[in-house]
Amino acid sequence: MFKILRESASSVALAMAVLGPASAQEGGGGGTTLETITISGELIERSWLRTGTSVQGLDEKQLKERPALETVRDVLEDTVNMTTPTGAAKAPTVRGVDGTGPAENANAFFAGSRARLGLRIDGRPASYNEIVFGNPTLWDVDTIEVLRGPQSTLVGRNAIAGTVVVKTKDPVFAYSGAVETSIGKFDGRRVSGMINLPIIDNVLAARLSADIQSGTSAVSYDAFPGVDNPGDIRAHTLRGKLLAKPDLGLDSTCA
Structure with a gap:
């Protein structure tokens, strides 16, 4: 009796191993493929x-x-x-x-x-x-x-x-741009911009970005010589990147 049960279990396992992948593919695939980080x-x-x-x-x-x-x-x-x-x-x-x-x-x-x-x-x-x-x-x-x-x-x-x-972000060989602005508490102000310029098609491109922020501190500070308001917050970020892919191939054709 135990021998018959073992043989039956082996047959069922073999059938599941063979039919399992086919069933998953036919059902549209229930699994999730994670992106590689x-x-x-x-x-x-x-x-x-x-x-x-x-x-x-x-x-x-x-x-x-x-x-x-x-x-x-x-x-x-x-x-x-x-x-x-x-x-x-x-x-x-x-x-x-x-x-x-x-x-x-x-x-x-x-x-x-x-x-x-x-x-x-x-x-x-x-x-x-x-x-x-x-x-x-x-x-x-x-x-x-x-x-x-x-x-x-x-x-x-x-x-x-x-x-x-x-x-x-690196420059790309296509025109693009973006602008963003926001306001917040404590007189928070922010203006950001970006522009991407293809200078020479598939050879040279540039990307320029800027971010300007201002606001005041949540803490009140006393002024001191040289600084009227230590609680003022100013932050300027300017960035430029250049992408160059020169064609370095040599033409060996002789005339």
Whole structure:
């Protein structure tokens, strides 16, 4: 009896293995194919699954869909294992490692200190002031990757806490443009614009973007010599990119 049951079970399993894929295909496919997430912060582009570093990556679609994401700091505030201090001239802390570095403020400026948290914008390493005091906007940004843990071997010295990799959109060989404006509390104003120009068809293209923000701080500060209103907030971001694909082929035809 047990032998008959085993043979029956084997027959059923064999039938399911043969008919299963055909049934799924005939039914229109109930499975979902996930898009491959590519990480480039380690200088070699590879899928998220093949990246050994603890990393969070957001593309343009995710940056737009998530609410209240306007600057890089907004992204870091929503990143796991990171804390961003408010109202202090300090870089974010990653996994308990202070990203500011061994020196702060004027001491860091005169000593040439480097922050422990790296920031790369289109491959360019940001300075100490950009990391600690700056807050780049997400206008015309393509992807953001946050790599947690030491990255000094790949991105430069003293990136002990981690690295934030910001990649803006590249020029394309087509005319395009965009304008965005918004208002908010505390006299917040923002105007952003972008224009993409193909200069030479399939050879040379340029992309220019600008983002201008203004507002006032929620905290009231007293004036001091040289600064009438420390609570004023002004941020201007101007960016230009050039794409060149020259034809370097040699014509070997002789006349």
